[in-house]
Amino acid sequence: MSALVLVLTGTAWGLYRDLVAGLTTTDVIFGGSDGDGLNILLVGVDSRTDAQGNPLPEQVLAQLRSGAEPGVLNSDTIMLLHLPADGGSGVAFSIPRDSYVDIPGYRRDKINAAYPATKALKADELVAQGIRDHKRVDRESAAAGRSTLISTVEDLTGVQIDHYAEVNLLGFYNLTTAIGGVDVCLKAPVDEELSGARFPAGPQTISGADALAFVRQRHALPEGDLSRIRRQQVFLAAVADKILSSGTLTNPNTLGALIDVAQKSLVIDSGWDVLAFARQASNIAAGKLEFLTIPTRGGESNERGDVVLVDRDEVRGFVEQKTGDNAAAAAPPPTPAVDPAQVTVDVGNASGATGLAAQVADQLAAAGFTRGSVENAGARSTSVVRHADDDDADAAGAVAAQLGNLPVERSDTAPPGRVQVLLGTDFSRAAAPTTAPAATPAAGAPPAAEPPITASGVPCID
Known part of the structure; x- marks a missing residue:
């Protein structure tokens, strides 16, 4: 085993030395x-x-x-x-x-x-x-x-x-x-x-x-x-x-x-x-x-x-x-200051992508949060997590961290004692469950943005 390690590390070092010696x-x-x-x-x-x-x-x-x-x-x-x-x-x-x-x-x-x-x-x-x-x-x-x-x-x-x-x-x-x-x-x-x-x-x-x-x-x-x-x-x-x-x-x-x-x-x-x-x-x-x-x-x-x-x-x-x-x-998501089971989350789909709210609601439920209402919402481009009372700020932060650190805001229109998630057209599908079916645009909805390009997968392009 020692001889094998020596050969492998020696080979790696030799390749590295050859590379560096020949670079411009x-x-x-x-x-x-x-x-x-x-x-x-x-x-x-x-x-x-x-x-x-x-x-x-x-x-x-x-x-x-x-x-x-x-x-x-x-x-x-x-x-x-x-x-x-x-x-x-x-x-x-x-x-x-x-x-x-x-x-x-x-x-x-x-x-x-x-x-x-x-x-x-x-x-x-x-x-x-x-x-x-x-x-x-x-x-x-x-x-x-x-x-x-x-x-x-x-x-x-x-x-x-x-x-x-x-x-x-x-x-x-x-x-x-x-x-x-x-x-x-x-x-x-x-x-x-x-x-x-x-x-x-x-x-x-x-x-x-x-x-x-x-x-x-x-x-x-x-x-x-x-x-x-x-x-x-x-x-x-x-x-x-x-x-x-x-x-x-x-x-x-x-x-x-x-x-x-x-x-x-x-x-x-x-x-x-x-x-x-x-x-x-x-x-x-x-x-x-x-x-x-x-x-x-x-x-x-x-x-x-x-x-x-x-x-x-x-x-x-x-x-x-x-x-x-x-x-x-x-960075690792912060530890929520509250028990997820005590947090009821309403999810509104404002992106125009069919089924997205249900996917996100399922993801939050799997993380221990209590499922609230799941429905469509008025179209918007940006995603946000809202809470009505200051006492719910920590709960909203925990939900936001679960969804890829979405922005959090206090809003009088949010339901008291609950957390509201509004999904805009900018919402990253990377935060959605990987086993869910791909969403398709709703009739009359704006076209979905091109998928993000990462060093994983081969998206079809023009």
């Missing part, structure tokens, strides 16, 4: 974490070079179907990943590439201009200084571009970036091949020439060039780039689930292929302890990661082209709320 790093993070969880900026770039800046062979570019011209760098995927300090559920925020923002030290422009534009300016500056070493110019100018993108995201979201990770098209292509493909599901068949996306409707497994086409398509989609973001979120969630929860990392051949992918296509900040992160990232499995898109305010055409309008204060508030929600969800 960049000096772009200055200063430590603020202690409020871990914030990682994930960037996907469309370029004709590998992680070391070496040109890709033409046959590889043909497989990638790369649209980038020589010397052109596009940062088309920008995502902020937040992992709470207590190891709870993570949340990833997608930032549309055309978001119209202030780029520090540059100008107001699309956010995907922050990296390539300032990289080009820095390269011109270095050449003007007489530096002729192409690799040095590329390395230093890329670091400048990455630093500007980090500052731009920090300014937009209000959070400090602790780590940076960048993957190119080659890495994405090879990653999906190394893990044996990724499961996705489409609501309708697709045949779009510009991206090369040609897929049937329904569940399917894709990899390589098909995977790239899947996440790059934005034409012929209902919401253009926003629909593409949802594609990327679903795909990355499926990748995370497959790597972290299906034994992928216990297969030496697959693990070796993943290490090779990382070395060829991944750039991370030089201060990142990837082994410590790997331990923390294990919590992402089993659906403990949700994908969201920052709020937007439509689009317009101006001197920078077609842009997506965003309000910085709104984005910051959204990020703060969602990271706080995930931290609260990770």
Whole structure:
């Protein structure tokens, strides 16, 4: 047994040492974490070079179907990943590439201009200084571009970036091949020439060039780039689930292929302890990661082209709320100050989804609460737990904790001596019993929101 442990740990350490020794790093993070969880900026770039800046062979570019011209760098995927300090559920925020923002030290422009534009300016500056070493110019100018993108995201979201990770098209292509493909599901068949996306409707497994086409398509989609973001979120969630929860990392051949992918296509900040992160990232499995898109305010055409309008204060508030929600969800629910059997709960369905109130009432009854009335209520978008008297505040808090920490309010319209639950269209089905049948929209009710994207399950999308 001792010999076996020695061999296994030795193999793991050898793989880790090989991985770290071959990774490309960049000096772009200055200063430590603020202690409020871990914030990682994930960037996907469309370029004709590998992680070391070496040109890709033409046959590889043909497989990638790369649209980038020589010397052109596009940062088309920008995502902020937040992992709470207590190891709870993570949340990833997608930032549309055309978001119209202030780029520090540059100008107001699309956010995907922050990296390539300032990289080009820095390269011109270095050449003007007489530096002729192409690799040095590329390395230093890329670091400048990455630093500007980090500052731009920090300014937009209000959070400090602790780590940076960048993957190119080659890495994405090879990653999906190394893990044996990724499961996705489409609501309708697709045949779009510009991206090369040609897929049937329904569940399917894709990899390589098909995977790239899947996440790059934005034409012929209902919401253009926003629909593409949802594609990327679903795909990355499926990748995370497959790597972290299906034994992928216990297969030496697959693990070796993943290490090779990382070395060829991944750039991370030089201060990142990837082994410590790997331990923390294990919590992402089993659906403990949700994908969201920052709020937007439509689009317009101006001197920078077609842009997506965003309000910085709104984005910051959204990020703060969602990271706080995930931290609260990770904490154990408080012990109720009252006996659940002494709490009568009335449940009103204001969401328009048939059967939802009954599902929630069943869930509360299973937790020991006394079942009250179960009925429909006037339509509303937000869910709430209400109580009429201050004496019932603890009981209302216990009910709210049972339903995923819903907001609690005192209301004169709530029945005295009881707790009232009103379920709005925002109510998360994750809090409902998993054995209940899926709810269907009532006649005349507003369409149900798209299901949340997590690293668990494969929802069908456009």
